[in-house]
Amino acid sequence: MQQGAVLEMRGICKYFPGVRALQDVDFTLREGEIHALMGENGAGKSTLIKVLTGVYPKDGGEVRIKGVEGAAVIRSPQDAQNAGISTVYQEITLCPNLTVAENMYIGRTKGAGANWKAMNSGAGKILESLGIPASPKQQLGTCSIAVQQMVAIARAVDMECKVLILDEPTSSLDEQEVIKLFGLMRDLRAKGVGIIFVTHFLEQVYEVCDRITVLRDGQLVGEYVIEDLPRVQLVSKMLGKELDDMADIKSEVGGGQIDMEGVPVLEAEGLCSSAGIKPFDFSIRKGEVNGFTGLLGSGRSECVRAIFGADRVTGGNVKVDGREVRIKKPLDAMKQGIGYLPEDRKGDGIVGDLSVRENIILALQVMKGFFRPFSRAQAEAFADEYIKLLEIKTASADTPIKSLSGGNQQKCILARWLLTDPRYLILDEPTRGIDIGTKIEIQKLVLKLAAEGKSVTFISSEIDEMLRTCSRLIVMRDRKAVGELKGADLTQSKIMATIAGGDE
Amino acid sequence: MAAPVKDPKIQVKRPDESIFKRLTRHQLFIPLAALALLVLFNLIADPTFFAVTVKENSLGNPVLSGNIISVLDNASELVILAIGMTLVTASSGGQDISVGAAMAIAGSVILRMVCGGQVSADTMQTPLVLAVLVGILVSMIFGAFNGALVAYFKIQPMVATLILFTAGRSIAAWINNNQLPIINDLGFKYAGTFLPGIPVPTPIFITILVILLFWLALKFTNLGLYTQSVGINANSSRLNGLDPKLIKLLTYVILGVCVAIAGFVRVSRSGSINYSRIAENIEMDAILAVALGGNALSGGKFNIYGSILGAYVIQFLTTTLYKYEVPSTALPAYKAVVVILLVVLSAPVVQEKLASVRKAPAKAAKEVS
Numbered sequence: 001m002q003q004g005a006v007l008e009m010r011g012i013c014k015y016f017p018g019v020r021a022l023q024d025v026d027f028t029l030r031e032g033e034i035h036a037l038m039g040e041n042g043a044g045k046s047t048l049i050k051v052l053t054g055v056y057p058k059d060g061g062e063v064r065i066k067g068v069e070g071a072a073v074i075r076s077p078q079d080a081q082n083a084g085i086s087t088v089y090q091e092i093t094l095c096p097n098l099t100v101a102e103n104m105y106i107g108r109t110k111g112a113g114a115n116w117k118a119m120n121s122g123a124g125k126i127l128e129s130l131g132i133p134a135s136p137k138q139q140l141g142t143c144s145i146a147v148q149q150m151v152a153i154a155r156a157v158d159m160e161c162k163v164l165i166l167d168e169p170t171s172s173l174d175e176q177e178v179i180k181l182f183g184l185m186r187d188l189r190a191k192g193v194g195i196i197f198v199t200h201f202l203e204q205v206y207e208v209c210d211r212i213t214v215l216r217d218g219q220l221v222g223e224y225v226i227e228d229l230p231r232v233q234l235v236s237k238m239l240g241k242e243l244d245d246m247a248d249i250k251s252e253v254g255g256g257q258i259d260m261e262g263v264p265v266l267e268a269e270g271l272c273s274s275a276g277i278k279p280f281d282f283s284i285r286k287g288e289v290n291g292f293t294g295l296l297g298s299g300r301s302e303c304v305r306a307i308f309g310a311d312r313v314t315g316g317n318v319k320v321d322g323r324e325v326r327i328k329k330p331l332d333a334m335k336q337g338i339g340y341l342p343e344d345r346k347g348d349g350i351v352g353d354l355s356v357r358e359n360i361i362l363a364l365q366v367m368k369g370f371f372r373p374f375s376r377a378q379a380e381a382f383a384d385e386y387i388k389l390l391e392i393k394t395a396s397a398d399t400p401i402k403s404l405s406g407g408n409q410q411k412c413i414l415a416r417w418l419l420t421d422p423r424y425l426i427l428d429e430p431t432r433g434i435d436i437g438t439k440i441e442i443q444k445l446v447l448k449l450a451a452e453g454k455s456v457t458f459i460s461s462e463i464d465e466m467l468r469t470c471s472r473l474i475v476m477r478d479r480k481a482v483g484e485l486k487g488a489d490l491t492q493s494k495i496m497a498t499i500a501g502g503d504e
Numbered sequence: 505m506a507a508p509v510k511d512p513k514i515q516v517k518r519p520d521e522s523i524f525k526r527l528t529r530h531q532l533f534i535p536l537a538a539l540a541l542l543v544l545f546n547l548i549a550d551p552t553f554f555a556v557t558v559k560e561n562s563l564g565n566p567v568l569s570g571n572i573i574s575v576l577d578n579a580s581e582l583v584i585l586a587i588g589m590t591l592v593t594a595s596s597g598g599q600d601i602s603v604g605a606a607m608a609i610a611g612s613v614i615l616r617m618v619c620g621g622q623v624s625a626d627t628m629q630t631p632l633v634l635a636v637l638v639g640i641l642v643s644m645i646f647g648a649f650n651g652a653l654v655a656y657f658k659i660q661p662m663v664a665t666l667i668l669f670t671a672g673r674s675i676a677a678w679i680n681n682n683q684l685p686i687i688n689d690l691g692f693k694y695a696g697t698f699l700p701g702i703p704v705p706t707p708i709f710i711t712i713l714v715i716l717l718f719w720l721a722l723k724f725t726n727l728g729l730y731t732q733s734v735g736i737n738a739n740s741s742r743l744n745g746l747d748p749k750l751i752k753l754l755t756y757v758i759l760g761v762c763v764a765i766a767g768f769v770r771v772s773r774s775g776s777i778n779y780s781r782i783a784e785n786i787e788m789d790a791i792l793a794v795a796l797g798g799n800a801l802s803g804g805k806f807n808i809y810g811s812i813l814g815a816y817v818i819q820f821l822t823t824t825l826y827k828y829e830v831p832s833t834a835l836p837a838y839k840a841v842v843v844i845l846l847v848v849l850s851a852p853v854v855q856e857k858l859a860s861v862r863k864a865p866a867k868a869a870k871e872v873s
């Protein structure tokens with residue numbers, strides 16, 4: 001093993017039927033470093049991690065771990081844990097119906113008995129030391145997604161690991177929480193823990209990481225010290241092509257021509273819902289892209305859910321094309337030509353066990369009606385069309401959607417709504433947890449839709465993404481719309497200031 | 505069996521599955537294999553098991569007789585129930601354990617109608633079609649009751665249906681004022697025995713008709729897609745415009761229809777009813793049929809033909825055991841042994857182990873990144 005390394009993977013290969021997921025990949029993690037694993041969707045990041053943690057058996061290569069003679073044998077996540085490798089996955093893999101403490105200790109207690117007192121106090125100490133706002137006895141499901149994620153990290157940290165794998169840990173955290181997490185990561189690094197950090201956020205990589213390993217199409221592109229690899233080069237290595245300026249997609253696609261004449265496509269007045277948002281006004285015109293911004297939990301998702309009828313609307317009225325309509329349930333909104341891509345892809349978006357084809361046609365099929373199913377041929381034609389159009393990477397249209405990578409799942413959900421040919425499309429965090437190439441594709445698509453005369457509401461945690469696509473932003477704070485920015489006001493600093501709300 | 509493929513190019517080109525592997529992984533493999541084993545056992549032990557002869561029945565009409573006919577005939581109620589149970593399982597991720605008791609209710613309603621409230625009737629007092637329709641309607645109402653508890657009050661299916669499981673047979677007795685009505689009209693027994701001039705038992709035709717109906721329903725409506733979608737992810741389904749609660753309710757109402765038809769067939773066999781014994785424990789067989797058919801009892805994707813096959817396998821087993829004169833009290837024990845074998849074999853854990861023994865990939869195409 002190399003000097004100072006805690007983990008060495010050599011010549012790792014992994015095949016799935018029809019796919020070469022990993023081919024001859026090397027990876028080295030040194031003591032006390034934060035090592036970013038970067039690559040597009042389908043590049044093999046998650047597969048590499050799953051091979052390392054024993055979720056998948058590998059088809060070739062070997063893994064060496066510091067303190068273990070010869071090649072390490074990792075056949076199950078339990079083996080990995082015992083070898084000092086802890087993982088926090090992108091999607092929360094804890095049990096929502098158990099308490100926080102139970103989740104932190106599950107599978108780790110020795111013998112049959114459980115010492116609840118020790119468990120709760122132990123968990124309490126760790127939570128406190130990490131500044132996680134959760135009580136040990138609280139049921140995990142009642143915590144916010146961000147807190148659940150942090151509990152997962154706390155669980156991993158508590159296991160005295162040598163290697164900590166963080167697979168997209170920040171995708172559901174807001175800025176404050178990310179800063180807290182980074183503090184924690186630096187502490188662990190100082191203690192000599194090697195951290196593998198998988199993320200799509202470039203800024204975060206440059207903020208905390210020491211080294212970067214880039215994968216592309218299941219192959220190793222290279223390992224770099226962070227100072228030697230400027231951002232633009234990293235992106236071009238991930239994409240495998242030179243990229244002058246990714247920020248300039250607006251001029252490339254040529255944003256939509258907003259139709260300022262006539263009545264707005266959708267207009268809401270004093271809308272509020274059972275999710276507890278303060279009444280807000282909203283309107284969107286033909287060809288317009290606007291967005292809701294604000295911190296996590298500020299109510300941006302709740303606003304669009306109220307528009308779509310996903311939460312019970314408790315007040316206000318909505319006009320579509322100037323006509324008053326009642327949207328009580330999602331189907332009412334769909335009939336008005338509204339589509340909604342939800343924030344929680346796994347929980348609200350995909351229907352996991354159904355095929356890609358069934359997932360794509362679902363919304364249109366429901367609109368068409370119970371007694372009028374699409375013929376198999378028609379459904380196949382729809383699916384094939386969108387798989388091609390959005391370049392969805394799937395073995396076939398019959399593959400269950402849950403076996404696709406996150407970005408490709410998201411494309412399927414997009415396809416589902418595009419198929420309904422909506423006049424107004426709501427995209428809530430469409431780019432969360434997906435790679436930069438797909439992100440840009442989705443942003444371009446949004447602008448293209450606007451250019452075609454559709455209206456889009458776009459929500460993203462990444463402000464520059466919003467700046468690239470939206471011509472108007474509604475700023476939310478504490479479940480209340482606190483400002484609207486457009487034109488010259490659309491700058492990062494102005495948005496930040498409005499979110500923070502110091503200048504009122 | 506193929507060794508692990510070294511050359512990735514080959515791997516990419518050719519799906520790494522031999523026909524045998526694909527066969528063993530098919531959803532219907534276990535029930536089909538079980539059926540084949542039963543057939544094989546009977547062939548070896550006594551080939552006359554499969555003999556079909558023409559005999560005169562009690563009315564002096566020539567009818568087909570034999571073990572196979574008996575399996576197909578006696579499985580009818582179970583097959584019909586298993587179809588409805590599959591839908592309920594798929595949509596709500598739970599099972600209805602009240603189907604036996606609900607069959608008693610449906611049977612009781614139908615008997616009361618045809619007997620016109622008398623204890624014994626020689627001719628039907630109400631047209632049969634009307635009586636059956638009323639039976640179906642009552643059964644649908646009880647189905648809706650179960651469905652509402654599950655869908656709208658979010659009670660676990662087994663707990664929700666426990667209510668009717670407990671009360672159903674009393675309700676059935678109450679419908680006929682605690683009397684045991686008997687109908688002696690031959691016309692009533694056509695559905696449970698033979699139609700004049702036709703040598704094949706009528707329940708077989710009724711079963712085929714029900715299967716056909718569901719085949720049509722699954723082909724020409726979105727029943728399958730909606731039920732599965734709701735069972736897999738109710739949240740997503742709702743955001744795609746479906747009403748998950750209504751769809752769950754619907755599946756329980758459909759099961760109600762199945763229950764009524766099964767109940768009708770059962771009372772037509774004898775023209776009488778025994779409230780505490782009619783369709784006893786049939787709910788367990790119906791659930792088992794669903795599981796045997798390779799359907800997850802936790803809901804989601806389903807294959808209705810798997811359940812149908814499962815029901816026939818269960819009846820085949822029962823008939824085989826009867827043939828070898830296993831005392832009826834010992835029957836459940838024998839059945840249990842076979843069931844344990846089948847269920848353990850079809851368990852995902854065992855399937856995976858078997859797959860790895862065969863050096864096949866433990867799971868089908870998985871996430872790539």
